[in-house]
Amino acid sequence: MKATRYFEEQVLRKRPYIDRAMCLAVLAAPLRRATQADGRVRHWGPVLGARDGQQRIPGVVTLEDGATVHNAFFDRDFVRNQP
Numbered sequence: 001m002k003a004t005r006y007f008e009e010q011v012l013r014k015r016p017y018i019d020r021a022m023c024l025a026v027l028a029a030p031l032r033r034a035t036q037a038d039g040r041v042r043h044w045g046p047v048l049g050a051r052d053g054q055q056r057i058p059g060v061v062t063l064e065d066g067a068t069v070h071n072a073f074f075d076r077d078f079v080r081n082q083p
Contacts, residue, residue, distance in 0.1 A: 001027075002068040011071055018058065018072045022047045026060045029069070031080065039064040044078055 001020055011018060026045035034042045041062045049056045057078040061071040 004068060004070045005062065007069050007071060016074065017050065017074075019050075022058055023060045023069050023072050026058055026072075027062070027069075031057070036061075040070060041066050044075060 001025055003020075005031055026043050026048050028045075028047045030043040032044045036042060040066070043060045043062065045060075046055050047058055048054070057075050058074040059071075059073050059078070060069060062068055063070055
C-alpha cells in the first residue's frame, strides 16, 4: 500500500486503532466514493473493529490517484443509504 508521509507519521501515531489492513479492506470494497474539492478521493467501507468486533465504517482519503492513502478515520456520521 502506498501512503503519504503524513499518514505514516501522523495518522498512525495519533489513531492507533487505524491500521493498514483496515485501509486496504476499505479501498478493495468501498460502499461509497466521493471526490473532494481538492481532488482527493474519500472511500467508505465496512470493517470489523479490533477492540470489540463491531462493524465500523472508516473513511479513507486517498490522493487523486485513488491509491495513495493520505488520511483515515472512523466516520460516526456515515449513513449507508445516502448518495
